[in-house]
Amino acid sequence: MPDRSSSATRNPFTEQETPAVGVTVEDLSKNFGRMQVLKNISFSVEPGEIFVLMGPSGSGKSVLLKHIVGLEAPTSGRVLVDGHDATSEHTREQIRMALVFQAGALFNSLSVYDNLALYPREHRITDERGIREKVMRALQILSLETAAQKFPSELSGGMKKRVAIARALVMEPQLMLYDEPTSELDPVMSATISEIIATLKDEYHVTSIVVSHDRDLALNIADRVGILMGGELIHLGPPAELRQPTNARIADFLNPKIDIQNPRFKKLET
């Protein structure tokens, strides 16, 4: 069984251990033109933790994730990954971060195998035989062995998500970020993806930040959950606190009631 008290990532492909990393978000604000998308967000994620960030569509979750991985620069405030500024290229060279994009962002001109092999090839991590072993191991973990020679256009939505996770896994990341990993999937496939995320954390002690509006995922696999609404972090705590939320907005978000007599869109009109 994995040692969850350890602060090191056990690499799934080698016997090496690399330190798990924490993330600190300090007074982060982001404006796009006149629109403020993130408003003074502050929180931290401990090494080896699964942190789930929930919120309705358009609340700024994906933008926040892009700040953590350094794809967006803050308007004010900062994001530190293991103490290093997330926007710095030096941080990306020092720390292995992998982002599983909502739509997969697989390279459409490459086969599944070549998608997974791209990172170790480009960084010359090992020879072609070693790369093959790593890729096949990642495909095996995600039950994708038969898809190795297929192209992304030939895959179902669920398989694309799993290939994206496998591609991230080959990077041997210290920090895994997932953007809506269960969106557009059927309930069984959503549960499978949630189990994969939890298993990766349990077995390899990777720090995971998951952006989702999937209640089941958050309540079942998160160590802590943050809720983002209108660009503000309005809740931060263990998932147990969300089973019976006291805040009306959070309760409505997590347990929305369908009221055909008094629909929400008509309330908005008035």
Next chain:
Amino acid sequence: MKQLTGILEGIGSTVLLLLRSASYIGTLPRQRARFIEQCFMIGYTTLPIVAILSFFIGSVLALQAGYAMQNFGAKQLIGSLVGLSMARELGPVMVAILLAGRVGSAIAAELASMKVYQEIDALVTMNIPPARMLVLPRLAAAVVMVPVLAIIANLVGWFGGAIVAKYTSFIAIDPPAYFAALRRYMEFEDVMNGLIKAEVFGFVVVLVCCNIGLNTRGGPREIGAAVTRAVVTSLIMILVLDYFVTKALM
């Protein structure tokens, strides 16, 4: 004011992309496969259209020159006129325009769709610089293949002119006389000037199209807009640079 800012931003980001790509020049030997693939794309797939157009441009040039010169008794100079025109101006400009339309548009479309569908973001998070993997092999391939295309355009254009000069009744100049006139008034420097121009145009076209593709934001409509912008910008750059490079080489 907004348009001026946009133009300045475009120039700035293009120069930055060039510098970034140049900083990875040492990685080119291990990107052989990508370089060869781009040479194939830029050179081999553009060759047929370059050959067809050059042949007919050379032919039309000979035809028009013959028609105009017959009244002055200067038909014997058709070879030098076609030769110099193709080598110094029409060959390089035509290759660059074809490159913008055929290769530049494809580059802009490919990189813009990679950007829109987050493949570029995925590369960045994997610490694989797009300038190294996507731009450098294309620039290097353009440097190698565009002069080759320009040489072929010249040769085919001269050949087209020779055929028209022989088989058009009011010209009727044999190929030996045509090529003798071509050699008499043309120097190696003329050909080299044309090749330098082609090199500059090809490099700029590929760089501009890469930059526009990589800076695309939005959805499918923006991909189409990026392709149009890339081709139009390339054509303007070719014609503007044509004047300045020609003047500099005189």
